[in-house]
Amino acid sequence: MPSSPRLTTWNLPGLQLTDVRVDAPLDHENPSGPELEIFARVATAPGGEDRPYLVYLQGGPGSEAPRPSVTPANPPWLPRALRDYQVVMLDQRGTGLSTPVGLDTPLPTGAIPTVAPPGTPPEATTTLRQATPAQQADYLSHFRADAIVRDAELVREALGAETWTLLGQSFGGFTTLRYLSDRAASLTGAMFTGGIPQLGPDLDQVYATTWDGMIARSEAHYARFPGDRERMRRLAELAGAGELVLGDGEIVGVERLRRLGHLLGASGGSAKLHYLLENEPTSPVLRHDLAGALPFAGRNPIYAVLHESCWADGVAMRWAAERTMPDRVRADPTLLAGEHMHREAITEDPELAPWAEAAELLAERTWPALYDPEALRAADVPVAAAVYYGDAYVPREFSLATADLLPDATCWVTSEYQHNGLRASGEGVLDHLIGLIQGTREA
Template sequence: MPTSSSSASSTVAPSLASPSLTTWSLPGLALTDVRVPAPLDHTDPSGPHIEVFARVATAPGGEDRPLLVYLQGGPGSEAPRPSAHPANPPWLSRALQDYRVVMLDQRGTGRSTPVGLDTALPEGAIDVVAPPGADHSAPATLREASPSQQADYLSHFRADAIVEDAELVREALGARTWSLLGQSFGGFTALRYLSAHASTLDAAMFTGGLPALGPDLDVVYETTWQGMIRRSEAHYARFPGDRDRMRRLAELAAAGRLVLGDGELVGVERLRRLGHLLGASGGSEKLHYLLENEPDSSVLRHDLAAALPFSGRNPIYAVLHESCWADGVAMDWAAERTMPEAVRADATLLAGEHMHREAISEDPELAPWAQAAGLLAAREWPALYDPEALRAADVPVAAAVYYDDAYVPREFSLATASLLPDATCWVTSEYQHNGLRASGEGVLDHLIGIVQGTRVA
C-alpha cells in the first residue's frame, strides 16, 4: 500500500489533484482513509471532477492480507462505519480473518462528493445563470439547476460510474487485483464489475444482489408485487388485528389526516411502502409493533416517519432507484405501472421497494427532485451488462440467493448466474434480503468457503 500521511483527515474540495491516504486507528482496527479525484463523467476525463472516499479496515497482523471491497446496497447509501468491538457491520470480523476490507462510499454518498440540493457542485458541472445581485463567486448547487440539469447530473451516479471509481481506488491502494462483496444493489455493481473489469478481480461474492439482465424488467416488478401480496397476507394471518389497524391508517391518509411528528402529511401510497419492512428478518414484528400504537399518538407519528423508506437523507435512493435496474431501457415508473389491480383496490396490501411518484412528491425534502425523477424515468439508459463479457469472466463467484427474496427474485438471479463460467449459487430459505447482516458471520463465512474451495453450496 502506498505511504500514507499522518495528519487527521479533513473535508477537501472535489478538485483534489491526486489521491490522498490518511491512517488512524480504533481499538482492534487500523484504518486508512482514501480520497481520489474521479471524473463526473468517466467518458470525459478532462471534464468536471468529484471526490471519491473509501476506508480500509485492517485487523492486527493482517497488513499483508488481500483486499476485499464492500459494495453497499441502496442505491444512494454510504458504506458502514467500521468498528471491531462489537463488530460493525456484524460480518466484518469474519471478513478481517482473510482480508483487508475496503468500505467504499459510492459516489454521491457519505464522504464522497454527496448529492444534495444545496451541496456545492464541481466547477463546470452545470451552467447556472445566477439572478441579478446573486453572489457570482459562490459554487453552483442543484437547487439552482433546472430539472433537466438535475437529471443530467444524476445520470452519472449509476453502477457503471461506481465501478470506474472503484478502479481508481484500487490503483491508489497499489493493488493489482482485489475481491468483491456486493449486497443488494452492491451486487448489481459487482455484476457490472465482472462485465467491465473481470481481469482485476480475484473473486466476487453476492448477497441478494444478482439482478436480471436485458430489457424485460417489468416482469421483475410483476414478480415482486406478487411476492408482496403473499407477504402482506402472511403478516395479517400472523397478526390478525393489524389489517384493521392498517386500514384505519390508510383511511386517515386518504382524508389528509395522517400526520408525522413534524406535521408532514402522509398519503396512501407512501404509507403502503411500510411493506419494505417485510423484506427483512424480524420486519414483520417491527411492523406489528408500529401498528399497535394509536394513530394519533406521538409514538406512532415519530416511529412512522422513521419506518418509511425513501427519505430526503439519501435522495439517490428514491430518484435513481428504478434506474439502477435499467439495462438498456427506460424504466418509465415500472413499479407504478405494474401494480396489480388487487393492490390498487386494497390499501392493506403493502409495497416493498416499489417506487411511486407520490412517494417523492409528498415528501417535502424529495419533492424538489420530482421533475428530475420523471425525466430519469423516461431516459433510455445504456446497457449495464455485456452477456458475452460475463460468459468470459473466469472469476470465482459465490452467490447467496435467498429463496423468497422480496426485492431480487430467485429465478432471475439463477438465470443471471448461469451466464458466469465459475459461479456457485447457495440457495437458502434461512435468511431474508438482509441475510448478510442478520446472520452475523454466517452468510459471509459460507461464501468465503465457496470461493476458497473449502465448502460446497
C-alpha cells in the same frame, strides 16, 4: 489533471483504518471535465497488513458504506472478513464522504452552467437547488453502477492493488455484476448477497414478480397478526382523508403508507411492523415511528430518485412499479409494497419534492446497457452467491438465470435468511460465501 490520492491512517480499538480520497471525473467519458471526490476507508486487523483486499459494495442505491468497528462489530460480518482480508468500505459517488448529492451541496466547478445574477464570476459555485430539472437529471445520470465501478478502479490503483475481491449486497451486487462485465481482469473473486439482477429489457416481469411476492408476504403477516389488517385499514383511511400526520406535521398519503411493506423483506421485519401498527394512530409514538419506518426519505435522495434507474439495462423504466401494480393491490390498501418506487414517495416528502420533476425526466430516460452477456460468459472469476429463496426485492429465479451466464459461479439458495441476510446472520452468510469462493465448502 486529477491530483494525487490522499491517504491518512488512524486507529480504533482492534482496527487500523486508512482513509483514501481520490479524484474522479463526474463523467468518466470526459476525463478532463468536472471532478468528484471519492472516499473509501480500509479496515485492517492487527497483523493483517499483507492480506488481500475485499471491497464492500453497499446496497441502496444512494447509501454510504458502514462505519467500521470491532467493539462492537459493525457491520456484524466484519470480524469474519478481517480474518482473510483487508476490507475496503467504499462510499459510492454521491454518498457519505464522497462528494454527496444534495440540493444545497456545492457542485464541482463546471458541473452545470452557473445559475447566478449577471456579473457573477463564471467559477461561482452552483447547487442543484438552483438548477433546472433537466440539469438535475443530467447530473444524476452519472451516479449509476457503471460510474461506481470506474471510481472503484481509481481506489484500487491508489492502494497499489493489482486485483481484489468484491462483496456486493443488494444494489452492491448490481455493481458487482457490472464489475464482472466491464473490469473482470481486476478481480480475484466476487461474492453476491441478494443482488444478482435481471439482464436486458424485460424488467416489468421482475416488478410483477415482486408484487406477487409482496401480496403473499402481506397475507402471511395478517395471518400471524390478525388485528393488524384492521389497524392498517384504519391508517389508510386516515391517509386517504389527508389526516395521517407525522410528528413534524407532514401528511402521508395511501401509497406512501403502503411502502411500510418494505419491512417485510427483512428478517424480523414482520414483528417490527406489528409493533408499529399496534400504536394508536394519532399518538406521538405512531407519528414519529412511522416517519422513521417509511423508506425513500430525504437523507439519501439517490435512493428515491434513481431507485428504478439502477435496474435499467438499456431501457427506460417509466415508473415500472406503478405500472405493474396489480389491480388487486390498488383496490386494497392493506396489501403492502416493498421497494416499489411511487411518485407520492417523492412529492409528499418536503425534502424529496424538489427532485420530482427531475425524477420524471429520469423515469423517461433510455439508459445505456449496464451488462454485456458475452463479457460475463468470458469472466474467468470465481463467484459465490447467496440467493435468498423468498427475496422480496431481487427474485431468485431471475438471479439464477443471470448466474448461469457466469462460468465459475456457485449459487447457495437458502430460505434461512431474507434480503438482509448478510447483516442478520452475523458472520454466517459471509463465512459460507468465503468457503464457497475458496473451495472449502459446498453449496
